Amino acid sequence: MADAGAALRIDRATVAYDGTPVLQDVNAQVQPGETVALIGPNGAGKSTLIKAVLGLVPVASGTITVLDRSPVAARRDVAYVPQADTLDPEFPISVAQVVLMGRYRRVGWLRRPGRTDRHIATEALDQVGLADRAKARFGTLSGGQRQRVLLARAIAQRPRLLLLDEPFNGVDALSQDALLTAIAALKQQGAAVVISTHDLTLAHLACDTACLLNGHMYGFGPVHDVLTPDLLRATYGSQALELRGDRVIVARP
Amino acid sequence: MPWLDVAFNRALIEAVLIGVATGMLGVQVVLRRLAFFTMSMTHATFPGVVIAAVVGIDLYLGGATAGILAALAVVALSRRRGHDPSTATAVALAAGFALGVVLLSAQRGFTKDLTAYLVGSILTVTTEDLAVAAAVTTVVAAALSLGHRALLFTAFDRDGARAAGYRTTAIDLGLLLLISAVVVTAVPAVGTILTLALVVAPAGAARLWTDRIATMTAIAVSVAVASTIGGLLLSRSWDVAAGAAISLIATGCFAASMLVGPRHSLLARWLHRRHPTPDRAATSPQEIGASVVTQP
Numbered sequence: 001m002a003d004a005g006a007a008l009r010i011d012r013a014t015v016a017y018d019g020t021p022v023l024q025d026v027n028a029q030v031q032p033g034e035t036v037a038l039i040g041p042n043g044a045g046k047s048t049l050i051k052a053v054l055g056l057v058p059v060a061s062g063t064i065t066v067l068d069r070s071p072v073a074a075r076r077d078v079a080y081v082p083q084a085d086t087l088d089p090e091f092p093i094s095v096a097q098v099v100l101m102g103r104y105r106r107v108g109w110l111r112r113p114g115r116t117d118r119h120i121a122t123e124a125l126d127q128v129g130l131a132d133r134a135k136a137r138f139g140t141l142s143g144g145q146r147q148r149v150l151l152a153r154a155i156a157q158r159p160r161l162l163l164l165d166e167p168f169n170g171v172d173a174l175s176q177d178a179l180l181t182a183i184a185a186l187k188q189q190g191a192a193v194v195i196s197t198h199d200l201t202l203a204h205l206a207c208d209t210a211c212l213l214n215g216h217m218y219g220f221g222p223v224h225d226v227l228t229p230d231l232l233r234a235t236y237g238s239q240a241l242e243l244r245g246d247r248v249i250v251a252r253p
Numbered sequence: 254m255p256w257l258d259v260a261f262n263r264a265l266i267e268a269v270l271i272g273v274a275t276g277m278l279g280v281q282v283v284l285r286r287l288a289f290f291t292m293s294m295t296h297a298t299f300p301g302v303v304i305a306a307v308v309g310i311d312l313y314l315g316g317a318t319a320g321i322l323a324a325l326a327v328v329a330l331s332r333r334r335g336h337d338p339s340t341a342t343a344v345a346l347a348a349g350f351a352l353g354v355v356l357l358s359a360q361r362g363f364t365k366d367l368t369a370y371l372v373g374s375i376l377t378v379t380t381e382d383l384a385v386a387a388a389v390t391t392v393v394a395a396a397l398s399l400g401h402r403a404l405l406f407t408a409f410d411r412d413g414a415r416a417a418g419y420r421t422t423a424i425d426l427g428l429l430l431l432i433s434a435v436v437v438t439a440v441p442a443v444g445t446i447l448t449l450a451l452v453v454a455p456a457g458a459a460r461l462w463t464d465r466i467a468t469m470t471a472i473a474v475s476v477a478v479a480s481t482i483g484g485l486l487l488s489r490s491w492d493v494a495a496g497a498a499i500s501l502i503a504t505g506c507f508a509a510s511m512l513v514g515p516r517h518s519l520l521a522r523w524l525h526r527r528h529p530t531p532d533r534a535a536t537s538p539q540e541i542g543a544s545v546v547t548q549p
Contacts, residue, residue: 051412054415054416056412056415056416072418075416075417075418076418078416079416080412080413080416080417082410082412082413086412087409087410088409091284091408091409092284092460092463092464092465092466092469093405093409093466094464094465097405098409101402101405101406101409101410101413101417104402104403104406104417105417105418105419107402109399109400109402109403110399137464150413153413157417163416
């Protein structure tokens with residue numbers, strides 16, 4: 001295996017909150033330009049894994065290596081897209097200001113964002129199809145549009161690894177298409193993308209690889225090999241629901 | 254400087270300095286919903302001031318020490334998962350005030366009046382008080398402009414800011430210490446409750462007039478300075494308590510903005526109900542059409 005140069009390498013990692021293991025013995029490797037879907041029920045540890053890759057939650061045992069560095073050391077090259085509905089819609093901030101945040105860490109404390117930074121932010125907003133909403137207050141946009149703005153913020157950061165936490169939850173079809181197009185463009189440029197999602201159809205559409213999680217890993221590999229009825233039933237347990245013989249649809253709790 | 258020898262002129266300068274500091278910082282307090290923390294700081298610094306008075310050291314030093322300890326305690330307690338920070342804050346408020354009263358009552362012959370602490374005495378500020386207020390206002394202005402991007406990011410999206418590499422706990426602590434510094438400076442002049450009014454009311458009023466933080470800061474500072482100067486003039490011509498007059502003007506501005514401000518006010522909502530403008534979030538026809546298309 002060509003280990004060096006991987007965007008993300010997880011070796012027998014166990015992640016615990018306050019001493020209670022949330023995820024045990026996770027093994028995964030993500031190459032540049034690869035897109036991975038994290039699939040599992042609520043509370044399966046998808047968000048925890050993303051936070052561990054960001055270095056926000058410590059690894060209890062095993063290792064997580066991001067771009068051949070520790071998660072904390074790699075943060076500059078890693079972008080995180082939170083769920084839009086976790087942010088206060090009343091907060092007085094414009095769409096353009098949110099996207100410009102993607103440049104903050106490169107700008108530093110003393111300098112102000114320059115013309116290049118603004119240009120990169122405008123371009124990123126254009127990539128998610130919202131260039132005409134730059135001046136609007138973030139909270140006045142629809143849920144799907146807010147999610148696209150947060151993706152634009154991540155694009156403006158020019159990341160080599162992009163982590164998205166449930167980006168398709170409650171998102172309309174137009175915004176979903178815009179998100180998928182922008183993610184595909186990042187992948188084209190060689191960024192590795194990790195997406196946590198409930199939506200198996202979107203996992204098929206957007207991702208090469210799937211990672212099945214529920215406390216520990218139930219499967220990791222090409223989407224078509226991993227998203228099988230048997231493995232999904234094993235992952236979801238009683239929450240799995242079978243329709244028309246071969247399709248597994250998972251009920252959202 | 255003979256001009257500074259006049260008590261009213263000193264009070265005027267103190268009023269402007271405190272107005273600028275509370276107006277700027279109030280924006281952060283309102284955006285992060287730290288009004289209750291500010292309230293508790295006004296009381297938690299009390300025992301520090303009393304101890305300083307008893308021991309005979311500088312009152313600001315005593316208040317600032319108590320403020321730093323209280324800010325550290327609140328950050329430490331709210332970092333523990335499952336702990337509601339407002340509980341920790343309320344306990345710090347009650348404990349601080351009780352400790353101050355106990356210490357004060359144990360001192361026989363100690364004449365400093367408690368009501369002066371509650372409502373302040375801006376007309377008795379000294380030139381040293383002015384120097385402290387000028388220094389604190391300068392530090393607050395410098396810290397807020399240097400840290401404004403970090404503060405904006407962490408206030409808007411805490412997890413995102415941590416992921417981007419901002420040390421959010423350090424930023425929180427820095428902001429709480431700035432609040433303590435402003436409280437310690439403003440309390441001797443306008444009192445505990447009235448300091449709260451001057452921090453929260455101008456920024457709260459400003460929020461009702463704009464959706465831009467830069468504009469909000471400008472309005473908050475203007476309202477705070479206008480309140481402090483207006484309150485002083487009012488107290489001189491009508492012979493009423495200065496601190497209370499300042500607070501009444503500040504809270505009056507907030508109440509007026511609640512009634513007639515262009516954003517979120519009662520009038521704006523009433524007009525909106527009479528002439529509803531369609532929700533901009535969902536007007537695009539493609540979006541409404543697209544949302545009914547089922548996935549293949």
